[in-house]
Amino acid sequence: MSTNHELFQRAKRLLPGGVNSPVRAFKSVGGEPFFTARADGAYLWDVEGTRYIDYVGSWGPMIVGHNHPAVRAAVERAVQDGLSFGTPCPAEVTMAETIAKLVPSVEMVRMVNSGTEATMSAIRLARGATGRAKIVKFEGCYHGHGDSFLVKAGSGALTYGVPTSPGVPKANADLTLTLPYNDLDAAKALFAEQGDEIAALIIEPVAGNMNCIPPVDGYLQGLRELCTRHGALLIFDEVMTGFRVALGGAQALYGVMPDLTTFGKIIGGGMPVGAYGGRRDLMEQIAPAGPIYQAGTLSGNPVAMAAGLAMLELVQAPGFYDTLAARTRVLCDGLQSVADGEGVPFSTNRVGGMFGLFFTARKVTSYAQATTADTARFNRFFHGVLERGVYLAPSAFEAGFLSSAHSDQDIADTLQAAREALREAKG
Ligand SMILES: Cc1ncc(COP(=O)(O)O)c(C=O)c1O
Numbered sequence: 302m303s304t305n306h307e308l309f310q311r312a313k314r315l316l317p318g319g320v321n322s323p324v325r326a327f328k329s330v331g332g333e334p335f336f337t338a339r340a341d342g343a344y345l346w347d348v349e350g351t352r353y354i355d356y357v358g359s360w361g362p363m364i365v366g367h368n369h370p371a372v373r374a375a376v377e378r379a380v381q382d383g384l385s386f387g388t389p390c391p392a393e394v395t396m397a398e399t400i401a402k403l404v405p406s407v408e409m410v411r412m413v414n415s416g417t418e419a420t421m422s423a424i425r426l427a428r429g430a431t432g433r434a435k436i437v438k439f440e441g442c443y444h445g446h447g448d449s450f451l452v453k454a455g456s457g458a459l460t461y462g463v464p465t466s467p468g469v470p471k472a473n474a475d476l477t478l479t480l481p482y483n484d485l486d487a488a489k490a491l492f493a494e495q496g497d498e499i500a501a502l503i504i505e506p507v508a509g510n511m512n513c514i515p516p517v518d519g520y521l522q523g524l525r526e527l528c529t530r531h532g533a534l535l536i537f538d539e540v541m542t543g544f545r546v547a548l549g550g551a552q553a554l555y556g557v558m559p560d561l562t563t564f565g566k567i568i569g570g571g572m573p574v575g576a577y578g579g580r581r582d583l584m585e586q587i588a589p590a591g592p593i594y595q596a597g598t599l600s601g602n603p604v605a606m607a608a609g610l611a612m613l614e615l616v617q618a619p620g621f622y623d624t625l626a627a628r629t630r631v632l633c634d635g636l637q638s639v640a641d642g643e644g645v646p647f648s649t650n651r652v653g654g655m656f657g658l659f660f661t662a663r664k665v666t667s668y669a670q671a672t673t674a675d676t677a678r679f680n681r682f683f684h685g686v687l688e689r690g691v692y693l694a695p696s697a698f699e700a701g702f703l704s705s706a707h708s709d710q711d712i713a714d715t716l717q718a719a720r721e722a723l724r725e726a727k728g
């Protein structure tokens with residue numbers, strides 16, 4: 302039987318950094334990642350049989366808990382009929398209808414295989430439709446690993462201190478303009494200067510890749526007005542927030558209609574899926590309806606669609622998001638009172654089923670504030686709770702996720718682990 306350590310040694314010989322996605326490595330918190338053998342409900346079990354209460358949820362998709370019987374059964378049924386057809390299949394039509402029904406701004410969709418593909422395709426569409434080249438993104442936001450987005454990026458790029466990646470041609474990076482999140486005046490100033498060259502502004506409507514930072518009141522509305530005034534498209538990257546902060550995503554929660562929206566994570570139920578969609582007049586410019594090319598051998602895959610549809614069925618249960626948000630609140634308020642009790646400077650953010658923990662006394666509303674929180678303290682806390690069976694994202698710059706499988710007891714156990722970890726780190 303291989304141990305975590307043996308597996309990681311083998312992995313490092315053949316996989317860069319021992320992982321297939323950088324955020325999984327424990328490079329910033331220190332130590333070695335554990336290898337998961339099995340997942341169920343709110344828990345992961347590593348190859349040594351240790352159980353963890355999981356607040357990563359496969360980085361977002363597992364909103365009903367791991368290995369949900371209804372999702373698993375849907376996949377098992379779909380597999381009986383074949384794994385991939387390369388022709389249209391019925392489930393992708395149902396998927397498109399479901400997304401269009403649930404997400405206010407979506408009139409048409411195209412399925413893809415990851416969030417990265419969704420965002421790359423959405424900006425190609427924006428450029429093709431407007432005839433403009435520049436895009437605007439926000440410092441600390443992450444939109445996958447497309448060249449245009451690895452400029453002042455969040456997530457692993459921020460965690461590892463290389464927010465602008467080598468390998469992105471300068472000509473490409475120069476077309477990506479960046480702004481500070483939650484600062485409408487900065488956006489107004491940029492659009493006043495270059496508004497007629499901007500194809501699209503893309504934003505995480507709740508930032509989740511520089512820890513978790515909700516938009517301040519009126520901010521998304523202000524960006525909407527700015528884009529409309531300057532003829533630029535507004536793209537909400539709802540890969541993380543879609544079906545996470547509310548059934549209709551952040552656009553439903555805040556009542557702001559983007560022109561295009563990108564999706565991933567939850568809509569695949571744990572299978573590799575992404576999608577982009579929005580205004581009909583824009584989406585009809587995508588091939589073969591229109592000239593802007595975008596394609597995919599496995600796009601709309603029947604097994605992935607079955608998993609995603611089962612997931613979207615479950616989240617439509619009455620009260621699903623109210624309960625999820627209430628649990629998230631109990632967790633965050635509980636952690637706050639534990640930290641207060643231990644005299645540790647601490648604050649939290651949360652929207653629906655996503656949350657952020659900051660080792661700083663003030664409420665965090667900006668990238669600058671998020672990056673000045675005490676990351677060394679976070680790293681000690683991360684290991685302190687991990688030793689006690691609680692798995693947080695191994696980075697101070699990632700949002701956390703709750704699922705409907707997390708019980709009151711799981712939250713109570715998490716708070717106890719947090720209390721012990723904070724006490725130990727002080728002593
Ligand atoms: C907001 C956001 N956009 C895009 C992506 C990219 O998605 P993927 O990892 O599926 O390519 C992610 C996460 O990875 C994300 O959080």
Ligand SMILES: NCC(=O)CCC(=O)O
Pocket residue numbers: 322323324325360361456457509510699700
């Ligand atoms: N918040 C970070 C992600 O969702 C990305 C996961 C990955 O890159 O593996």
